[in-house]
Amino acid sequence: MTITPTAAALESTAVTVTGGRPLSGRIPVQGSKNIALHLYAAALVADGPVVLASVPDILDTGVCAQILAHTGAHVVVDDGRFSVIPAPAMAICPIIHPELGRRVRTTVVLAAAVLARTSQVTFPYPGGDAFCPRLIDRHLAAMQAAGAEVIADATGIRAQCGPRGVRAFTADMATPYGPSLGATVTAMLLAARAPGASLITHPSMEPEVTETARFLAECGVEIHFDDHGLHVSGSDHLAGGDFTVVGDRIEAATMIMAAASTGGSIHLDGITACAFPDGLTAALEAAGINLFEDAGVGVCAQLNGALQGIDAATGPHPALPTDTAPQLAAMLTQACGSSLIAERVYPRRDTHVEGLRAFGADISSTDAAVGLRGPTRLRAATVAAADIRAVTALLIAALAAEGTSTIPGIYHLQRGYGRLIANLATLGADITTTSEAS
């Protein structure tokens, strides 16, 4: 099996940006990274074939496709279409490939799907961004509630159910930071294959959850939300289905913030204004960016005068998504006055702060908030980032800065953005990638 490029291979490629050009124009938005990843896991609980359209061409979907193939599923990815025929239960390998599993966050959700199909699974601790400790206790509690014995050691986790497989259950998704997105999908996939009525209390309502629920309903699962939580009537046979991944609201927000940081305005195809959570729309508008729906085919984002500093807080849907906070901070370096971005989904998420300071930003962070003062004339810098949204924050700073900046390493960028560099070039950015080998 070919393993998709490793971090080391991609860390030898750098992005070079000469800033100061206003970005404007029209670009497409990719299918949502995080929705696609959860749908890949959901595809594993179906018995029939699944086709997902508009999947983003990124490292994380490549890694997840390989994890599925390793379980025995027949997987084809072609021109944005992901087709999978899950193996019959008897033929599923109940081991999540350890090297691949350590590279993505969705490993535990994929493991839940395998557990739901085969009554057992062994998996490594998941990867994904490491900006702070990211617990998985709610995922494991859902597996236990579904009847699995869960044993964790230093190398990974093993979950095993009795001969009847997963059973209907009640599990709670609340954490001190709000409901867990990933654990809610883990619980949904277990419940989908557990005959009887399951109840998931305090579920996350992020689009990743509601889109997975829509997909499971297409496959024949009875599923609905009410004041008590998420009700799932599971079955030991699920049809497959065809499903389209909606546009990536985080990529869209990133592009809007990149353009606004340079004084530009853009048109995005493949997303609608209602895909933007209220907290994101409110933050953009308060900063001076107007969003207009374009006849149901896209969104225009236009600057309304100079950017203004804002106070904002991340939170569970429909609040400002935590995955947009680093990019927002980069944009607000160009805003008049002070800004404060409170982080309420994670105990801390500020790996972008030091990098932005290298560009000259007046920015500081405390445990759960980032404070800024602007506008600052940023100067070019050579600085690397530690994770997917921190790297885009640095790219935004480079686009706004005077001179030529270098951001070494594109591993984190490629985990989540398939066409970001090409799209920025289309909008007028002076941006290239260079390999150390060249």
Ligand SMILES: CC(=O)N[C@H]1[C@@H](OP(=O)(O)OP(=O)(O)OC[C@H]2O[C@@H](n3ccc(=O)[nH]c3=O)[C@H](O)[C@@H]2O)O[C@H](CO)[C@@H](O)[C@@H]1O
């Ligand atoms: C691949 C994917 O979709 N990743 C997204 C997903 O991550 P992910 O599913 O990992 O995020 P969670 O919603 O689970 O985590 C949010 C918070 O809950 C806590 N927690 C989580 C699980 C648990 O079992 N116990 C617990 O305490 C975490 O430590 C964190 O503070 O949702 C996050 C929050 O919207 C996004 O930033 C990530 O981009």
Ligand SMILES: C=C(OP(=O)(O)O)C(=O)O
């Ligand atoms: C934190 C993120 O991703 P992951 O959960 O895959 O690390 C993200 O998409 O911003």
